[in-house]
Amino acid sequence: MVFNRFQLQIIIYLIGICLSFTAALYLVFFIGNFPAVFGAILCTIVGAILFRYLYLFIAKTNQKLQRFIDSIKYADFVLKFSSDDSLDRNFKGLNNSFNSILEAFRKERASKEENLQYLKTILQQVNTGLMVVHNDGSVVLVNDRAKKIINLRRINHIDQLKSIDKRLYKILDSFSVNSNYLLDFHDNTQLIIRSTSLKIKSKTVRIFTFQNIYSELQQKEIESWQNLIKILRHEIMNSITPISSLNATLQDILDEDLVLEDSKYILPEESVEDLKEGLSTIGNRTDGLVKFIDSYRVYSNLPKPNFEQLDLNELIQKTSQLLDPEVTKSGIAFEYSIPAKAIEIKGDSYLLEMVLINLVKNAIQANEGIANARIKITGGYDEKGVPFVAVMDNGKGIVPEAIDKIFMPFFTTKKIGTGIGLSLSKQIMQLHHGTLVVKSEEGKQTTFTLKFLSQ
Incomplete structure (x- = not known):
């Protein structure tokens, strides 16, 4: 107008x-x-x-x-x-x-400006450290929690972290999208660092979050030790109680049936057989207790991984060929599926092979007496591009009450076994900066999945 x-x-x-x-x-x-x-x-x-x-x-x-x-x-x-x-x-x-x-x-x-101030206030109040970094290393945004965690009042460039902790600087400098890192930073500080990226117009910024999970880990460690002590007590009492009872029985046999005649001790043949049987039982229970303690020694002294560049497809293929005779002998259909393109990871081939062998052997035991039993190993990338290996069987499955306990040391649902196989496997995956998770539907299917997060 x-x-x-x-x-x-x-x-x-x-x-x-x-x-x-x-x-x-x-x-x-x-x-x-x-x-x-x-x-x-x-x-x-x-x-x-x-x-x-x-x-x-x-x-x-x-x-x-x-x-x-x-x-x-x-x-x-x-x-x-x-x-x-x-x-x-x-x-x-x-x-x-x-x-x-x-x-x-x-x-x-x-x-x-009101919305920006609102977001800034939220960022400053959250209990998670946040840092936004340009590709050139300049720090765009950092909240108070992050400053407190890394012990810097002011930070303009990630190069300043060299004087604080070179490992932290290396993590932020060698940025990897959607990665998680666990870092023992300072006393009473264990950081889990997560990273992602965001493209704004023509510029790409890297976003890092820092969270101190020391107290949570401490609590989990206490709970783990409490559970371990319960299991150790249970196993030791299972061995000590019959030994103590047998010892009292054998003592009674000697007190009642052993007779001194002409400077010689005479024991009835029936009592001798009872003594032999009792001593044999004590020996078996003692051997079982020694094996149990050896299992604990193996669990607590796992060697550090010897990291090297691996093709996950080759590892799956090699392990499958190794296990094929044993699985086939059990009357179980066995197959593996891998992509045509190589899956590159960093890991210890010996330890990862140990994990896959343990999972397949567990699957064999879970398929005992199952008609049309089958086991399948699958390798590939998930929807986020993370390398994975899945071991699936259509066996008995895991009861819901035990699903949260199967990775606990010495916990087992089998009649024969030490209960450290899955806990060892999970520990190995943690050393590889990965995860081991299970999904099971009782009586239908169980799938154990290994994911390598920091590749």
Whole structure:
């Protein structure tokens, strides 16, 4: 509406100027008398006045428009246009339009600043450290929790972390998308560091979160030790109680049946057999207790992985060929499935092979007496691009009450076994910065999945 009035005003001024100068020329050249010349002078003056008004009108409009554009360009929304209409009343409408637009910008900026302040407040209050880093290493944003964790009041570049902890600097510098790292940082500080990336326009920023899980790990460790002590007590009592009982029985046999005759001890044949049987039982229980203690020694002294570049497909293929005769002998269908392209990981082939062998052997035992039993090993990448290996069987499954305990050291649902196979396997996967999880439907299917998160 204002623009239409502006156009109309320009047209009126131009028409007036043209008519004034045309009239002046007509009066001078076609009439030529004194009154006509005087009238031509008046027409010229009117035309000059109209031209001046047109020039001032356009100049004033351009000036206001330039001020308006500059205010938008430099985000100076405090500017306010006066309602001056000394040149023309249409300027009042133009001023009001500009003011309305700037007011809308002011409200929008205030809303954005309010939201930004709201988000900043939340980021400063959360109990998780947050750091946003540009590709050049400059720190865009860091909250107070992150500063407290890394013990720096101010950080502008990740290079400053070299003097704090070189391992932390290396993790942030050698950025890997969607990775998780566990770092023993300082006393009473165990950090889990998660990373991701975000592309904003043409720039990519890296986002890191830091969380101190020391107290949670301490609590879990206490719970693990309590559970382990219960199991140890249970196993030891299972061995000690019958040994103690048998010892008392054998002592009674010797006290009652052993007779001294002519300086010789005589024991009835029946009592001798009882002694042999009792001592044999004591020996068996002692051997079982020694094996149990050896199992604990193996669990608590697992060697550190010798990391090397591995093709997970080759590891699956090699392990499957190794286990195929044993599985086939058990009357179980056995197969493996791997992608055509190599799956590169870093790991210890010996330890990872140990995990797969243990899982397959567990699957063989779970399939005893099952019709159409089968075991399948699958390798590949999950939906997030994380390498994985899955061992699936259609055996007896795991009861819901035991699903949360099967990775506990020395816990077992089998009649024969030490109960450390799965706990060892999980420990090995943790050393590989990976996970071992299970999904089971009793009587239908069980799947153990190994994931390598930091590849």
